[in-house]
Amino acid sequence: MPNVAQFQTRAMTLGRSAHKVIQRVLAEGLAADALGRTAQLLDASREVLAGEPLGRRERAGLIEVASAAASYFKHFPLAPGWRFQQAEVSLLRDGRVDVVFRETNLNLWLVDELKMGFGRSLDAAIRPQIERYVHAGTEKWGDCFMGVRSPGCAPR
Numbered sequence: 001m002p003n004v005a006q007f008q009t010r011a012m013t014l015g016r017s018a019h020k021v022i023q024r025v026l027a028e029g030l031a032a033d034a035l036g037r038t039a040q041l042l043d044a045s046r047e048v049l050a051g052e053p054l055g056r057r058e059r060a061g062l063i064e065v066a067s068a069a070a071s072y073f074k075h076f077p078l079a080p081g082w083r084f085q086q087a088e089v090s091l092l093r094d095g096r097v098d099v100v101f102r103e104t105n106l107n108l109w110l111v112d113e114l115k116m117g118f119g120r121s122l123d124a125a126i127r128p129q130i131e132r133y134v135h136a137g138t139e140k141w142g143d144c145f146m147g148v149r150s151p152g153c154a155p156r
């Protein structure tokens, strides 16, 4: 029976892995058809988890990561015209944002700060981080900055 610390370590590994899967699939472009998307998410999850060994219940972990990433693409699609710009962007001295998107016609910018786990976007602990990113994005892009989304990505 794993203890609480082991569960937390596993949750952090799964969260970090889901971030990487989402960033990778955004960079390569999400497959247009449902079957292609499933294969793409599972392949990316398998490759990312190869570098993040879980030690136990690896197959369950693979499905959790792929499902969390799938929930991001299902629930947080971008409007037409928006494009992935870059992952792991240093907006601040003390942190990097997970994803930056750009709308090229109007030169607009948007930041996603991904959160693993359903409902975590509403956690009070996340607010100061999001507020720092809102401030930093406004300094960098001014009126062209649309804000920060904090998508809660969970297997669901």
Ligand SMILES: [Mn+2]
Pocket (backbone or CB within 6 Å): 019, 098, 113, 114, 115
């Ligand atoms: Mn994040």
